Amino acid sequence: MAGVFSYESSEVDWCEDNYKHSENIVEFFNTMSSFVFFVISPIMLYLLHPYAKERNLAVHLVWIMMIFVGIFSLYFHMTLSFMGQMLDELSILWVLAIGYSLWFPRRHFPSFIKDRKSFSRLVFIITVVTTISSFVKPTANAYALNLFAIHILYSLCMELKSCTDQKVLRLAHASVGLWVLAISCWISDRFTCSFWQRINFCYLHAIWHILIVVATAYGSTLVAYLDASLEIPYSLPDLQYWPRDNWGMGIPYIVLKGTTKTRKRC
Numbered sequence: 001m002a003g004v005f006s007y008e009s010s011e012v013d014w015c016e017d018n019y020k021h022s023e024n025i026v027e028f029f030n031t032m033s034s035f036v037f038f039v040i041s042p043i044m045l046y047l048l049h050p051y052a053k054e055r056n057l058a059v060h061l062v063w064i065m066m067i068f069v070g071i072f073s074l075y076f077h078m079t080l081s082f083m084g085q086m087l088d089e090l091s092i093l094w095v096l097a098i099g100y101s102l103w104f105p106r107r108h109f110p111s112f113i114k115d116r117k118s119f120s121r122l123v124f125i126i127t128v129v130t131t132i133s134s135f136v137k138p139t140a141n142a143y144a145l146n147l148f149a150i151h152i153l154y155s156l157c158m159e160l161k162s163c164t165d166q167k168v169l170r171l172a173h174a175s176v177g178l179w180v181l182a183i184s185c186w187i188s189d190r191f192t193c194s195f196w197q198r199i200n201f202c203y204l205h206a207i208w209h210i211l212i213v214v215a216t217a218y219g220s221t222l223v224a225y226l227d228a229s230l231e232i233p234y235s236l237p238d239l240q241y242w243p244r245d246n247w248g249m250g251i252p253y254i255v256l257k258g259t260t261k262t263r264k265r266c
């Protein structure tokens with residue numbers, strides 16, 4: 001049992017050289033870049049609060065859980081232990097499960113599901129079964145997780161097919177662009193490590209951490225905005241960027257322009 005906590009007990013080892021900068025931290029830059037989760041998550045919790053209050057406070061679970069992903073990612077790269085790997089991957093699985101429960105569009109629910117509560121129950125059961133199955137072949141987990149990104153992209157394309165709102169399309173393009181950059185770093189770190197070692201640049205997994213957190217901030221705001229337009233249209237949701245909307249870049253979030261009065265009149 002103690003073996004699963006021991007250093008380098010995971011079968012996964014990223015391209016960055018081990019113990020290069022510290023004798024207690026296996027992959028120094030991969031560990032340090034995990035701090036980005038602790039920077040972006042509280043900002044997103046703050047920015048999404050008005051939307052969460054109107055829609056469902058459970059929305060906050062996504063970014064609370066992302067803090068745990070950060071803790072487990074830090075622990076994994078610090079130790080490369082089997083326990084670190086499983087915690088890192090399973091926490092991502094649960095973030096995805098929460099995201100699907102909250103935001104998957106009603107009209108794509110399977111026909112035997114009548115409401116979001118039953119859909120969430122189904123997602124919960126599937127996630128518990130997947131959590132248990134993840135111990136069967138742990139090296140395949142990360143690849144399986146990446147397949148969810150493909151499904152999210154597919155669902156987004158379906159949702160945005162007839163969208164003409166430039167603000168929404170801009171956010172969609174930025175989200176997909178960030179994800180493409182992120183996944184390119186992840187794949188390249190995995191499969192072309194010898195090239196990066198030759199040029200002495202083994203930081204692609206650290207860059208992935210930063211890009212995937214920002215892509216998640218963009219992508220989750222986009223799906224939350226589409227959800228708000230369908231589920232709480234009276235609140236007149238709009239998209240803005242933090243810290244300044246007129247900079248044309250920053251962290252996207254949802255503002256609700258409708259008041260409670262607007263709601264009562266409708």
Ligand SMILES: CCCCCCCC/C=C\CCCCCCCC(=O)N[C@@H](CO)[C@H](O)/C=C/CCCCCCCCCCCCC
Nearest residue numbers: 095099100103104142145146149175176179215216219223
């Ligand atoms: C309709 C449903 C909408 C759901 C939206 C919810 C989106 C949030 C989902 C996941 C958060 C991703 C967190 C990534 C943490 C990375 C930690 C890490 O680096 N782990 C690696 C080991 O250190 C591990 O090998 C990585 C495994 C792959 C993880 C793949 C996660 C899928 C990411 C989905 C991102 C969606 C972006 C949206 C783009 C339009």
Ligand SMILES: [Ca+2]
Nearest residue numbers: 013014015016
């Ligand atoms: Ca390594």
Ligand SMILES: [Zn+2]
Nearest residue numbers: 030073205209
């Ligand atoms: Zn990582």
